[in-house]
Amino acid sequence: MPLKTNDYTIFWVGFLLTGKMDKTSRFYQSSYETISQPKKGNAQFFYKKGQWYFSFSLSFEIESQKTGSKSIGVDRGLKYITVAGEKETGKYLAFNGKQLGHIRLRFSNLRRALQQTKNIKALKRLENKEQRILQYWNHVISKKIIQFAKECGASIIKLEDLSFIRSMKKHWKRSDRNIHSWAFFDLETKLTYKAQLAKLEVQKVNPYKTSQECSSCGNTQKKNRRGSLYTCSCGHKQNADVNASFVISTRPSIQTTAA
Ligand SMILES: [Zn+2]
The missing domain is CATH 3.30.420 (Nucleotidyltransferase; domain 5)
Structure with a gap:
């Protein structure tokens, strides 16, 4: 079945599947270094206006940040x-x-x-x-x-x-x-x-x-x-x-x- 997606989704799906972030991706940010291993959340398969969609969430933890004052x-x-x-x-x-x-x-x-x-x-x-x-x-x-x-x-x-x-x-x-x-x-x-x-x-x-x-x-x-x-x-x-x-x-x- 042909599947359509985008680079942003691929970036996060790659992280979910391999546990590693693609550091060459334009979506990568250095602050992502402290993100924990992701977990897959709820998935949904649904039909809308002649097309099937698949959506799911992923969740991870981020180290609490020390904040400056500005x-x-x-x-x-x-x-x-x-x-x-x-x-x-x-x-x-x-x-x-x-x-x-x-x-x-x-x-x-x-x-x-x-x-x-x-x-x-x-x-x-x-x-x-x-x-x-x-x-x-x-x-x-x-x-x-x-x-x-x-x-x-x-x-x-x-x-x-x-x-x-x-x-x-x-x-x-x-x-x-x-x-x-x-x-x-x-x-x-x-x-x-x-x-x-x-x-x-x-x-x-x-x-x-x-x-x-x-x-x-x-x-x-x-x-x-x-x-x-x-x-x-x-x-x-x-x-x-x-x-x-x-x-x-x-x-x-x-x-x-x-x-
Ligand atoms: Zn004034």
């Missing part, structure tokens, strides 16, 4: 703009997601139309399709954020705690809420496992008014944020998402870490 902050925006920033050097990495904006708007309109006609089946199909696209982008974005953290010499990636996200939901169209929440959570999941593989730590911070706080003087003023610009009376002036990422990077972790 952090980057990641701001996940409503228009799917994600900004990672390192306050000390002022460096940041921004995903403006322009093409993605069009895609999201198209899906948003389609979804609303289907919800009105109560076409649940078509709605589910649409959601699956959109999730696949978002998953792809979340892979790309999380990978680039990890690279950025490493370039900055940071060992901690700080994110806003999603359990507080309820307050953001009121800014979202009702029909878009599920997929937005899902996309935020998916990025967090991908970022967390990629961070573990790269020996970085993901920490959650309180998101309270991160977009209104000045990353330079700490003053919090709603009027300081006007559209995409943040302007403070202390003289600090910056792109609002970059400012928010700096604020996030300096907030204390609220994650209760297991000892």
Whole structure:
């Protein structure tokens, strides 16, 4: 039977079968050295749209990392703009997601139309399709954020705690809420496992008014944020998402870490 796979899968399957990592692979990272022998997890054989799929998981342990203190902050925006920033050097990495904006708007309109006609089946199909696209982008974005953290010499990636996200939901169209929440959570999941593989730590911070706080003087003023610009009376002036990422990077972790 002809079988289709990709290099990334082959890299991990090779590790599972031989117990050795292919160090010549472009997917290999030096931090993988401390990964334990992998174990095969649940496997699934399923049929979808005229094709058979085989999926399985593999699990392994990673030595717990000693962490330094340098952090980057990641701001996940409503228009799917994600900004990672390192306050000390002022460096940041921004995903403006322009093409993605069009895609999201198209899906948003389609979804609303289907919800009105109560076409649940078509709605589910649409959601699956959109999730696949978002998953792809979340892979790309999380990978680039990890690279950025490493370039900055940071060992901690700080994110806003999603359990507080309820307050953001009121800014979202009702029909878009599920997929937005899902996309935020998916990025967090991908970022967390990629961070573990790269020996970085993901920490959650309180998101309270991160977009209104000045990353330079700490003053919090709603009027300081006007559209995409943040302007403070202390003289600090910056792109609002970059400012928010700096604020996030300096907030204390609220994650209760297991000892
Ligand atoms: Zn200020």
